[in-house]
Structure formats: C-alpha cells, structure tokens
Amino acid sequence: MITDTLQNLGRYRGIHPNLDTAIRWLATHDVAALPNGRTDVDGDRVFLNVMDADLRPAGDAAFEVHRRYADLQLDLTGGERWGWADSAAPQGAPDAQKDIGFLTGPEQAAGVLGGGRFVLFLPGEPHKPSCLAPGCTHLRKAVVKIEMR
Secondary structure, three states: OEEEEHHHHHHHOOOOHHHHHHHHHHHHOOHHHOOOEEEEEEOEOEEEEEEEEEOEOHHHOOEEEOOOEEEEEEEEEOOOEEEEOOOOEEOOOOEOOOOEEEEEOOOOEEEEOEOOEEEEEOOOOOEEEEEOEOOEOEEEEEEEEEEOO
16 A cells, blocks of 8 residues: 655656556646546556545455455545555455455554545455545546556
8 A cells, every 4th residue: 555645656666567657647738637437547447436425434344355456446525534554354255347346354454535635455455445534525536547567
C-alpha cells in the first residue's frame, strides 16, 4: 500500500509499466470531468471507474482483495476513510472473473482521502475503501485499475 499526495504521484514511476501508463494519463487528463462508469486508458491493462458512492461504517465493512489489479483510489469530491491489513481470513470463495475476494480481520493501518491525496492498494493487499470520514457520507471517486501481472 502506498499513500501520498497527487503532486508526488510521479515519484512512483518505475514500479510497473502499467502504473507508469496510469501516471502519465492522470497527468494529462481531468478525471473529475469524466462521466461515471468505465474509461479505458490501455484496454484491460489500465482503466478507471468513476462513481458516486455512499460511505459505510468501517466496522461494518469487509476487506476486499484483488489478485490481478492494483487499485489507485482518488476522491473527486468529499473524502473517505480507508483501512488496510497485512492479512485477513477469507469470507467465501473469491470471484476470479471479477478479480475480487472478501476477507475479515483487524485493520493495521487507516487513512482519509480527499484533499489531493491518493492511496494505491497492490494485488493481494486486503483493503476497505468507501468508509465514513468525518463530515462526509457520500462522495464521487475514481478507481484506476492497474494490471500488475
């Protein structure tokens, strides 16, 4: 997991070629101007989903985990709390087609997005996005999906 400000996103070039593609694209496009739904950057290798989301209490949320994609999360309006764990117990079988599994366990780290910050969850990292943050119950966000195989 990496969290930082958007102005520092370029520091993370070189981790993976598809992350480099996402960083270059984000530097030249206004994500907030995109409509809700999927926008392809480089086919299934790099794409983003823009959405409106109602936030939920962190204690009620399961962790999610992906095997194929990293999630680069950006809040376009409002701010959300996120949680992270270094390990958690599976909650049912993962859906390989949708690249998602759900888990339970204790948080080891948490933070709040918004205000020009991002968080990057790498494949295999249990994370809880879209949780209530102080003063925010709904937001508009973008999740950049970055294939990391």
